[in-house]
Amino acid sequence: MPEATFAGGAGQRCWSSYLREEDPDSTGDNARDENAMKRYSVFAVAREAARFHTGWEKAWKSPEPKKKYDVIIIGAGGHGLATAYYLGKNFGITNVAIIEKGWLGGGNTGRNTTIIRSNYLQDSSAAIYEKARSLYETMSQDLNYNVMFSPRGVMMLAQTQHEIRGYQRTAHANQLQGVETRFIGPDEVKKLVPIINIHGPRYPVLGALWQPRGGTARHDAVAWGYARACSDMGMDVIQKCEVTGIRTEGGKVVGVDTTKGAIDCDKLGMVTAGHIGTNAKMAGFRLPIESLALQALVSEPIKPCMDVVVMANTVHGYMSQSDKGEMVIGGGTDGFNNYTQRGSFHHIEETVRALVETFPMISRLKMLRQWGGIVDMTGDRSPILSKTPVDGIFVNCGWGTGGFKAIPGSGWAMAELMAKGHSPLTDEFSMFRFREGRFIDESVAAGVAH
Amino acid sequence: MLTLTCPYCGVSGEETEFHAGGEAHLKRFISGSTDAEFDEYMFLRENPKGVHFERWRHVYGCGKWFHAARDTNTLEVFGTYSAQVSEPPKEIKDKISAKRPGWSWRNFK
Ligand SMILES: Cc1cc2nc3c(=O)[nH]c(=O)nc-3n(C[C@H](O)[C@H](O)[C@H](O)COP(=O)(O)OP(=O)(O)OC[C@H]3O[C@@H](n4cnc5c(N)ncnc54)[C@H](O)[C@@H]3O)c2cc1C
Ligand SMILES: [Zn+2]
Numbered sequence: 308m309p310e311a312t313f314a315g316g317a318g319q320r321c322w323s324s325y326l327r328e329e330d331p332d333s334t335g336d337n338a339r340d341e342n343a344m345k346r347y348s349v350f351a352v353a354r355e356a357a358r359f360h361t362g363w364e365k366a367w368k369s370p371e372p373k374k375k376y377d378v379i380i381i382g383a384g385g386h387g388l389a390t391a392y393y394l395g396k397n398f399g400i401t402n403v404a405i406i407e408k409g410w411l412g413g414g415n416t417g418r419n420t421t422i423i424r425s426n427y428l429q430d431s432s433a434a435i436y437e438k439a440r441s442l443y444e445t446m447s448q449d450l451n452y453n454v455m456f457s458p459r460g461v462m463m464l465a466q467t468q469h470e471i472r473g474y475q476r477t478a479h480a481n482q483l484q485g486v487e488t489r490f491i492g493p494d495e496v497k498k499l500v501p502i503i504n505i506h507g508p509r510y511p512v513l514g515a516l517w518q519p520r521g522g523t524a525r526h527d528a529v530a531w532g533y534a535r536a537c538s539d540m541g542m543d544v545i546q547k548c549e550v551t552g553i554r555t556e557g558g559k560v561v562g563v564d565t566t567k568g569a570i571d572c573d574k575l576g577m578v579t580a581g582h583i584g585t586n587a588k589m590a591g592f593r594l595p596i597e598s599l600a601l602q603a604l605v606s607e608p609i610k611p612c613m614d615v616v617v618m619a620n621t622v623h624g625y626m627s628q629s630d631k632g633e634m635v636i637g638g639g640t641d642g643f644n645n646y647t648q649r650g651s652f653h654h655i656e657e658t659v660r661a662l663v664e665t666f667p668m669i670s671r672l673k674m675l676r677q678w679g680g681i682v683d684m685t686g687d688r689s690p691i692l693s694k695t696p697v698d699g700i701f702v703n704c705g706w707g708t709g710g711f712k713a714i715p716g717s718g719w720a721m722a723e724l725m726a727k728g729h730s731p732l733t734d735e736f737s738m739f740r741f742r743e744g745r746f747i748d749e750s751v752a753a754g755v756a757h
Numbered sequence: 758m759l760t761l762t763c764p765y766c767g768v769s770g771e772e773t774e775f776h777a778g779g780e781a782h783l784k785r786f787i788s789g790s791t792d793a794e795f796d797e798y799m800f801l802r803e804n805p806k807g808v809h810f811e812r813w814r815h816v817y818g819c820g821k822w823f824h825a826a827r828d829t830n831t832l833e834v835f836g837t838y839s840a841q842v843s844e845p846p847k848e849i850k851d852k853i854s855a856k857r858p859g860w861s862w863r864n865f866k
Contacts, residue, residue, distance in 0.1 A: 597779075
């Protein structure tokens with residue numbers, strides 16, 4: 308068992324990162340290296356409270372780009388930032404720039420519904436998703452940044468006979484993979500989720516696949532925590548800078564053109580989710596990926612009523628309750644290519660209809676906000692972490708509707724791939740697997756977009 | 758929400774009346790083709806931010822398949838046309854050129 312044992316639940320936060328012991332240096336601010344970041348702690352909170360919070364410093368720097376870096380990462384979403392973080396932490400590569408056209412975490416990383424689980428079917432998926440889930444357990448401590456990881460438990464409802472068999476199969480696969488899940492009956496579902504309607508008119512709840520250490524985390528904080536740690540290692544997080552071209556010489560990458568000028572690099576990581584097709588085009592190759600809009604919405608805040616995450620794949624919707632009390636709701640992906648970060652109205656109606664059937668008490672709730680992100684879909688619903696036809700260019704994409712949960716594991720694996728040329732965690736996820744007929748079929752595990 | 762016009766029955770409807778069918782004008786490569794050709798046909802997809810050509814079906818109408826020319830970045834529909842062609846007709850291309858000078862898509866300009 309991991310050391311972090313803060314039990315999850317709506318309304319409960321993980322304060323553990325504030326409760327770390329004080330950094331011995333932090334009493335003598337002047338004695339410190341000016342550039343080193345100050346640690347967050349309960350003592351820092353007390354100290355700042357005593358001086359009207361005048362001493363908090365910027366969490367990361369905003370540098371101008373240098374002429375050249377060893378590694379450039381395009382995209383300051385969770386996956387790009389985690390890749391940079393582990394390049395530094397695991398391989399000592401810190402002459403790194405992370406280039407972002409908007410603001411960091413402004414892509415899908417700041418738009419998702421934050422479900423974290425690792426109950427996938429195939430071994431290669433279980434390996435990278437469980438690596439990620441286990442890194443989430445200690446991420447707040449590792450980054451000295453509270454990402455509010457809440458392992459409150461994730462439940463995937465079985466509402467047809469077929470789903471029962473499918474989830475029992477997954478539970479068995481997970482047992483062999485060492486991922487802790489089990490199949491539970493309707494009584495246990497009702498006990499864990501009192502607000503659920505077990506005897507629904509169309510699709511009664513027949514059981515569920517239950518992952519007790521799955522849960523949620525604060526999505527923005529994951530991006531911010533990594534950005535702060537990268538900046539502290541001397542890396543440059545460059546926001547409001549769009550990559551507009553990729554320069555190659557003799558089949559090898561030499562740099563990128565950006566809205567802040569040309570920047571050279573030895574290696575390039577493209578980690579741009581929905582925009583990966585535009586990046587690949589700049590570099591002269593294509594990917595088996597299409598970009599679609601996926602939406603989510605939240606209700607007005609209400610008192611704590613559900614302290615687990617529930618996903619209903621047959622009726623197509625899922626829901627959890629945020630620490631603020633909002634019901635966080637997601638559903639299906641639109642059916643056509645789209646870059647507008649705006650989905651179609653009828654998907655909201657379908658999702659809400661399905662959830663009202665499953666959770667009758669939400670029928671009177673007002674919805675507060677709705678938004679969309681552009682998700683990068685592969686044919687087998689598994690990601691691509693791979694070398695490319697261009698020497699020195701690597702891609703990390705195809706996470707589609709479900710990559711938030713994978714951020715730390717993906718960064719860990721991608722850093723190893725970029726530093727060493729291969730990684731046991733990415734070997735199966737090559738972009739060439741389609742041509743070779745080695746699909747990693749997770750369309751069942753990803754029945755609903757999450 | 759898209760509004761499309763079926764080129765067969767002439768009915769305009771919003772997107773729930775239709776079904777999206779993916780990239781248009783794919784050339785089929787099967788037995789006897791190279792691995793690269795088959796890979797391209799089967800898996801690789803145009804995924805442009807801008808001008809795009811797609812297949813759609815009028816599922817809750819006449820049931821016919823047809824083609825649509827759209828902008829994936831603005832959701833603007835340039836026009837719809839028959840399924841019985843292997844490249845967009847000239848009037849559709851001209852319409853796109855008027856609004857997006859210099860566009861290209863696969864080998865079409
Ligand atoms: C509504 C919704 C709900 C979701 N729910 C879940 C969930 O519950 N659980 C889960 O695990 N996953 C979920 N996901 C999926 C998850 O959000 C993504 O898989 C994940 O966040 C992808 O992270 P990323 O770092 O790859 O991409 P992003 O966070 O999108 O980052 C890519 C960045 O690249 C930048 N960029 C693009 N082009 C350029 C360029 N040319 N130059 C510079 N920068 C560029 C973009 O601005 C962007 O910030 C959901 C997604 C959506 C949209
Ligand atoms: Zn018709």
